[in-house]
Amino acid sequence: xxxxxxxxxxxxxxxxxxxxxxxxxxxxxxxxxxxxxxxxxxxxxxxxxxxxxxxxxxxxxxxxxxxxxxxxxxxxxxxxxxxxxxxxxxxxxxxxxxxxxxxxxxxxxxxxxxxxxxxxxxxxxxxxxxxxxxxxxxxxxxxxxxxxxxxxxxxxxxxxxxxxxxxxxxxxxxxxxxxxxxxxxxxxxxxxxxxxxxxxxxxxxxxxxxxxxxxxxxxxxxxxxxxxxxxxxxxxxxxxxxxxxxxxxxxxxxxxxxxxxxx
Amino acid sequence: xxxxxxxxxxxxxxxxxxxxxxxxxxxxxxxxxxxxxxxxxxxxxxxxxxxxxxxxxxxxxxxxxxxxxxxxxxxxxxxxxxxxxxxxxxxxxxxxxxxxxxxxxxxxxxxxxxxxxxxxxxxxxxxxxxxxxxxxxxxxxxxxxxxxxxxxxxxxxxxxxxxxxxxxxxxxxxxxxxxxxxxxxxxxxxxxxxxxxxxxxxxxxxxxxxxxxxxxxxxxxxxxxxxxxxxxxxxxxxxxxxxxxxxxxxxxxxxxxxxxxxxxxxxxxxxxxxxxxxxxxxxxxxxxxxxxxxxxxxxxxxxxxxxxxxxxxxxxxxxxxxxxxxxxxxxxxxxxxxxxxxxxxxxxxxxxxxxxxxxxxxxxxxxxxxxxxxxxxxxxxxxxxxxxxxx
Numbered sequence: 081x082x083x084x085x086x087x088x089x090x091x092x093x094x095x096x097x098x099x100x101x102x103x104x105x106x107x108x109x110x111x112x113x114x115x116x117x118x119x120x121x122x123x124x125x126x127x128x129x130x131x132x133x134x135x136x137x138x139x140x141x142x143x144x145x146x147x148x149x150x151x152x153x154x155x156x157x158x159x160x161x162x163x164x165x166x167x168x169x170x171x172x173x174x175x176x177x178x179x180x181x182x183x184x185x186x187x188x189x190x191x192x193x194x195x196x197x198x199x200x201x202x203x204x205x206x207x208x209x210x211x212x213x214x215x216x217x218x219x220x221x222x223x224x225x226x227x228x229x230x231x232x233x234x235x236x237x238x239x240x241x242x243x244x245x246x247x248x249x250x251x252x253x254x255x256x257x258x259x260x261x262x263x264x265x266x267x268x269x270x271x272x273x274x275x276x277x278x279x280x281x282x283x284x285x286x287x288x289x290x291x292x293x294x295x296x297x298x299x300x301x302x303x304x305x306x307x308x309x310x311x312x313x314x315x316x317x318x319x320x321x322x323x324x325x326x327x328x329x330x331x332x333x334x335x336x337x338x339x340x341x342x343x
Numbered sequence: 344x345x346x347x348x349x350x351x352x353x354x355x356x357x358x359x360x361x362x363x364x365x366x367x368x369x370x371x372x373x374x375x376x377x378x379x380x381x382x383x384x385x386x387x388x389x390x391x392x393x394x395x396x397x398x399x400x401x402x403x404x405x406x407x408x409x410x411x412x413x414x415x416x417x418x419x420x421x422x423x424x425x426x427x428x429x430x431x432x433x434x435x436x437x438x439x440x441x442x443x444x445x446x447x448x449x450x451x452x453x454x455x456x457x458x459x460x461x462x463x464x465x466x467x468x469x470x471x472x473x474x475x476x477x478x479x480x481x482x483x484x485x486x487x488x489x490x491x492x493x494x495x496x497x498x499x500x501x502x503x504x505x506x507x508x509x510x511x512x513x514x515x516x517x518x519x520x521x522x523x524x525x526x527x528x529x530x531x532x533x534x535x536x537x538x539x540x541x542x543x544x545x546x547x548x549x550x551x552x553x554x555x556x557x558x559x560x561x562x563x564x565x566x567x568x569x570x571x572x573x574x575x576x577x578x579x580x581x582x583x584x585x586x587x588x589x590x591x592x593x594x595x596x597x598x599x600x601x602x603x604x605x606x607x608x609x610x611x612x613x614x615x616x617x618x619x620x621x622x623x624x625x626x627x628x629x630x631x632x633x634x635x636x637x638x639x640x641x642x643x644x645x646x647x648x649x650x651x652x653x654x655x656x657x658x659x660x661x662x663x664x665x666x667x668x669x670x671x672x673x674x675x676x677x678x679x680x681x682x683x684x685x686x687x688x689x690x691x692x693x694x695x696x697x698x699x700x701x702x703x704x705x706x707x708x709x710x711x712x713x714x715x716x717x718x719x720x721x722x723x724x725x726x727x728x729x730x731x732x733x734x
Contacts, residue, residue, distance in 0.1 A: 134727055
């Protein structure tokens, strides 16, 4: 069996997982693992078993996306959002991660805190596992070159408040120029009072715009599905959106995989 | 909380184990790992460490893996040699050698044990009736056997010279210790099982292997002890997990028996009085475990393959009772398992106060690595994240 360098990327939700998987497939030309028999052994620990022993019959557990090429095997793990740090602590307590991982990264968003405070929260939560975990970030994310290599990127751009969908709206302007203005206009018709009644969180307006376009592209489809199936992430959006380029630079540094070397 | 007999255990060298650390031991210690990872070796190392100068116990432990065979296939001294971690280098005269090194913290009086052996050769002399009449521990000639001047037979035979060193706590102080050094010579063709060594220092242990419930040796004594300690009622509760129709246990002479050997009989609501040997493996093993529990009060109980012969549906209730008694009787349990159902049943049957700790043993080049999960983390890993913890 081929031995590949393993990289673990922790994210806060399924949308982030689908977004990074799409970038690794479309921009970095990696293949998504669809069958357990091709899985690198370290990731077998991340396959959940059903039904859960807690007795919750309908609880869905996070199955990471696994992508690979000849030399790399990357798992993108969404650890129940707000429980990501705790779940990573638990998962990694059961794995010889310091000898098994080439790199470990976090991709989070800054929806309710500043990017620097988000970085600090992850630094505090992960320093027992990774003492060298970054404590600050830059416009292309932060990388600490040790073993394993460590990194963190705060969406959308490491300096502004926002979420993945903030970046996706810019991608939508490039990929779907006829749909995006109409989706924005539709969503803008909902007043602050109304969305307050719906319980929208900061930046949910961006998510609603992406969802509106998604439902036109594939009625009944979800934001996660449209990220995988449509053109929000493509060579075009990579060429034209600075935030996508910055995120790809972060991945190049974390994975030690330069895009100009990608076939 | 009072200090346990063993708060931590380090097996520096034993069989194939190197540098294995069991830190922060619990009342209930579950050992998992892939095949040949060393789980059973940990139990054997623990048995040796708890009876460090009892050569009879060493020999039983050395033979334990051949329990299922009618006739042992490995010479006893060879079995004993295999307990030792083999040195990479061969001795100066081409002799094999090895070492056992184990240390611990806790109430147990022994803190450190170092043992080594060397293969030796000696001359033995038989009289005309072929009874050995003496031996000399110098290196013998290469002829196997020849007539001596008195007309008897002589030849060479193999032996082992064991050197055992112990660091112990002195009896009246936890600060100053003492060193005990004892040498033993064991020779093939001797009746080694009569060679008992020294019973002290030691820690009370009981051992259950996957096959030991099939032997009736000692069962009567254990059942008598359980009755005398007012424990028989609890034993019956455990057995009813397997068969609710079991109502009592008796020690009886089989009807029509011409010998005076007694047997254990089960009073059964449907079958009436039936010999224990007619019941299935599950009932017999649970009885065996229950009786060994009674014998391990205040000491260590070791169960190899704790799930063996117990149906999955009966695991949780059986384990709940087992753990309750371990806690009540101040028994530190060390158990191995291959079964995820057994892990889950133990989690479900315990609380944080039960003191369950899981250790996963992972042989790595040059060292035996251990992953330790206390109960609360183990519960989260299994129940909330569905994580596989056996490998």
